[in-house]
Amino acid sequence: MWPFKPAEKKLLQEMDMNPFYPYTPTNQNDLVINVRNKYYWLSLILTIVTLIGALIIGFKKSFKDLLFLIFALCFVGSLVLFISKMGINIYRLIADDELYVFIKIGILGKTVTVNDIYNIYIKVKKTDQWDTRKYYLILGGYKMHPLKISGKTKNLEELRRLGVMIAENLNINFFDYPNCSPHHAIIHYPPDYDYDVVL
Template sequence: IPKGRPSSLPTTSSGNRFQLWALGLFCTERHLARRLKNNSFYPFTQQQPGVFVLEYYLDTLWKGTLLFVVCVILVSVSSLRQVQEQETWGFPMYGMAVGLWLIISSLPRRRLVLNHTRGMYHFSIQGRTVCQGPMHLVYVRLALSSDAHGRCFFQLVFGGNRLEPLILVQLSEHYEQMEYLGRYIARKLNINYFDYLATSYRHVVRHWPLGAAFSPGIVLRNYRGYDRPSLSHSDLEV
């Protein structure tokens, strides 16, 4: 273990291509905090200094599989009986087709690389390059949604130009905790963080487009009075 690195705080972990499959009922800010304790670069793994890699399968793989299995059971049951002399297998057959399409489209393995050495990110599906670009195009973002009663819920999303949005936390009402975790992830991965507001002093911009000196969506602020001087794993207690 290099000097200065706590032995109880590993910076890398073995890649799990199914780690983003957490169900919405359990993928809370506490769940994310536990993941960050085990791997401070979650959901990525550090391949080498300045290079982070994420390999994953879309969660529509298990959703399509579940839909396909359920519809197969319904078709099997419907083939053994009729309801008011009408065949009842039409809708389950349609569900089988949708489930099979979801399975096939989700089977290819995704790979996303953040390479700060080159200042580029690279996204590929089954080894085929889909897109790549400068680091200012990838970010961690806090998204806002509300229900019919006016309650606000927040999602923590990893996204970027032509990237599939990866939800790190589903719906939570705890804005401060979600913001802290989002800023922590963005700092560890050395990428931009954006608040749910389009114009906000809570944005943290580390990478700008070439030639850009200022963006109208960024309200400048002295961050010394806001950021903590250092982040430890004990701070991840939510």
């Protein structure tokens, strides 16, 4: 995701350019993120290429040619993939009302989630690939599709530090990857939270 630079340096650069990263401020005094599915453009290109290939083979050779049938089947598969990836996710943070809104617009319609600010967070996630453990940050929330907001890095301490900074800038909670951790930075609690419980 982040070529040529370590993930934590790229993340710090994004934060320097935009103090509300990963959100963008709007004229309505709230913050927003609009995200397409990461495979949207790939599926569109694949659909166009397979359609052009099928048409060229069909007109040059025959519409009964085996190669045409292969391209036609690939086109149908690509078209189905493209339609499934056409949606867009909209993340809004309304600081004044202490609410977040998650809107998922897809081929089957629109789903809207509105919830209290204590249910949205920045969280460290871990992944083990090729016997190497790496960490990255997500923006997550109740009934919200998690959004990856950093590249992967082995530098857990720096990633935690940057995650806390992002959460503080956005006035939302930060959670470390273990469920119980001294690195959680909780700003907002649910109204019925039991303060006798130790995190």
